[in-house]
Amino acid sequence: MPCGGKGTTGTGRRLRCVADETNTRTLPATSWAVLGLLSFGEELSGYDLKKWSDWSLRFFYWSPSFSQIYSELKRLEKAGYASSRMVAQDTGTRDKRVYRITDEGMAAVREWAREAPVDPPVLKHGPMLRLWLGHLLEPEQMREVLVQHREFSERMRLRAEADAEGAQDEAAWAYPTLTLKWAERYYASERDLAAAMLADIEALAPAPESGTRP
Amino acid sequence: MPCGGKGTTGTGRRLRCVADETNTRTLPATSWAVLGLLSFGEELSGYDLKKWSDWSLRFFYWSPSFSQIYSELKRLEKAGYASSRMVAQDTGTRDKRVYRITDEGMAAVREWAREAPVDPPVLKHGPMLRLWLGHLLEPEQMREVLVQHREFSERMRLRAEADAEGAQDEAAWAYPTLTLKWAERYYASERDLAAAMLADIEALAPAPESGTRP
DNA sequence: CTAGAAGTATTCCTAATCGAAATACCTGCC
DNA sequence: GGCAGGTATTTCGATTAGGAATACTTCTAG
Structure with a gap:
């Protein structure tokens, strides 16, 4: 019974799971993967992150798409787990936004890696x-x-x-x-x-x- | 370049991929999994299908959720790959809708199993x-x-x-x-x-x- | 020298998928 | 008499996937 709610029956009203703003450990797995990538300490753009995950994660964790990486980054920033800034590039190339993990982000991903239940791998063969x-x-x-x-x-x-x-x-x-x-x-x-x-x-x-x- | 379209640049108009009504082999993998379950020839309800897939498929292919199985069945029926009928149950229990694969469905799933490209397994470890x-x-x-x-x-x-x-x-x-x-x-x-x-x-x-x- | 291919960087949109909950009715057990 | 548990299906929101669009640059072949 999620949402901690007991009495959801009876009215027929729509009840939303509000995700309890204080309880932040409820991110989806892919968010943790992206935050994990950032936990090595480097400042990275979405594009960089995609390349890193294609190279390293892909052996055991299906590499998320660009669109998902970018939306995860926005979510992580909103949650206070990452901060970003724009950097102008030397010659020509378009400006980019780079992300860095925050102390809260570090604490959160560490807690996730340590405490989350071990769930079974997902295989689609x-x-x-x-x-x-x-x-x-x-x-x-x-x-x-x-x-x-x-x-x-x-x-x-x-x-x-x-x-x-x-x-x-x-x-x-x-x-x-x-x-x-x-x-x-x-x-x-x-x-x-x-x-x-x-x-x-x-x-x-x-x-x-x-x-x-x- | 999907949709077979070449000239999509230029207007800025939104172009939909119409999926070429005649070309039916473009179902997602899960549709084929459900049709594959039916290809053994039995007449099954969505509930049965879920149980079957939990038992057999789950070792190598993540078992789809109820909601997805039911919507796949509707899609398969609309595509002409499966037909359904209601059966009243002997004692009490609610009526159920059972599905059976059609000849077209058999031909389509056979073609998929034989001709589709071999893509890499998806692993999320x-x-x-x-x-x-x-x-x-x-x-x-x-x-x-x-x-x-x-x-x-x-x-x-x-x-x-x-x-x-x-x-x-x-x-x-x-x-x-x-x-x-x-x-x-x-x-x-x-x-x-x-x-x-x-x-x-x-x-x-x-x-x-x-x-x-x- | 110029068109196009390929790389960098990001956004948008749609479809696919998940998973919980709602609904409903039955059986069996305590 | 109530409630846990199995059958059976639908609904909803959130998550995930992945192509296409955009835009600008550098490299490369004709």
């Missing part, structure tokens, strides 16, 4: 959804989906590996490096899982090429 | 996001997050294992059984990855209890 519908596919098409997924996984693994190597020297990146190592193993596992399923399919419906040796 | 922010946590809290995630993964693995066992006898469930086996391995890997990261953290910041033996 398109390739598996299609394989689940195997009765609609020819074995050859199932293989094709898996081969492509295996290749994608290996590309991701290589990228995580390269990024981990690039990050391991900076002490400030110790924990991001740890998660990059995790990502390296995760994508290695995805690759191997695809290979294992390929073998399972082979067992169910042997490909014309294989197993025909005399 | 909350626990990793928090570990990525390790500079905000005490080692003890990092361990706590990982331990909980490891336990969650093992619970999911056990459920996938149990479901796979229950499904393996029906020939019609051959492919769903294959993806359940995949899920079993996937969650085993998640569990092991959590354990490995726990070990990495141990190496970075030894727990007071451990390594103090003389």
